[in-house]
Amino acid sequence: MKLIVIAVLLCAEAIRVSSDCPTIISRNRWGAKPPKQVQTIRLPVEYVVIHHSATPTCLDEDACSKRLISIQNYHMDVLKYNDISYSFMVGGDGKIYEGVGWNKQGSHTTPQWDSRSIGIGFIGNFTVEPPQKDALDVAQQLIKCGVAIGVVQADYKLLGARSLKPTESPGDALYKEIQNWDGFVRSP
Template identity: 40%
Template sequence: MSAPCALLAWALLALLGLGLGRPGEDTPSPFCPIVPRREWMAPASKCAKKLKLPVRYVVVSHTAGSPCNCPASCLEQVQNVHNYHTGALNWCDVGYNFLIGEDGLVYEGRGWDTKGDHTGPTWNPISIGISFMGNYMERSPPARALRAAQSLLAWGVAQGKLSPTYEVKGHRDVQRTLSPGNQLYEIIQTWPRYHE
């Protein structure tokens, strides 16, 4: 991460009250650094369908677009995904429940309670969709992004949003797609909650 991006990341975390210790420290966080919708300037959601909680499944995808490695570029990227989903696809909001940035932050999409538009009519009502921002066919997400995703899942269980026996699936396990990309797919297959 470049010095300006690192400084901006720590400034954003301080603003959100999510101080992670000292810059450069590479230890897992006991909490999940979620950037709320208001912080990435999301318009009010027009979605009304709720999920039945706790949710049993998590579907992991990638956006297959540009990666982002600092809060400034991730804010821009999550806005781009939102604009595509609401403009070109005419969805009620960004399709994912959460988006993971290479900056190690989680960006709130529809959140825990609202049904997403990420995996089709069978899986959307029974799963949380988390998407890593970037294309992971040829490369892996950085460790901080993977830790952020795992922290999000632990947070979801602790908050009663995810079932303690939840299962992780790759997007390609439940739909005909290359998502979440070959490299990310190999990684999530090693996660203890992964089930094909």
């Protein structure tokens, strides 16, 4: 009887968690190539780092998939990273796209910080204007999902990439926006 109660509780928890999580477009669906090497990170992470790709944005899944392929190719072929550098990317279509995912180390800041954080990149250049509201909302939902499934600490710290390395990322407009999000800190 005790095992049945535990199973029912676990099932109820899985349903609750899945309702907290946005749909994530898989690597396979957007056309990612395999990584050169996979390095896992220790979970749960303490930091969530927000970036922008400093590329044109995309407004539908087809255009976002093409943009992601281009970003991944640049990261792997030119910068010599093992994969696309971000854990997840947010399209101008308001969808989340899987990068290296929850438990693999990206190359979005520096090795010291990459091993302790999830990197969320917004596809576009957000120096002047912030992303659309639905993109901002789904990114916040993704962070809440990470907390709900135990891969992001409940007391996480949210940073703009510029707090960890010399960069304009995530762009002035997006950086101003994330200062109003839960967990935001100016420096680690």
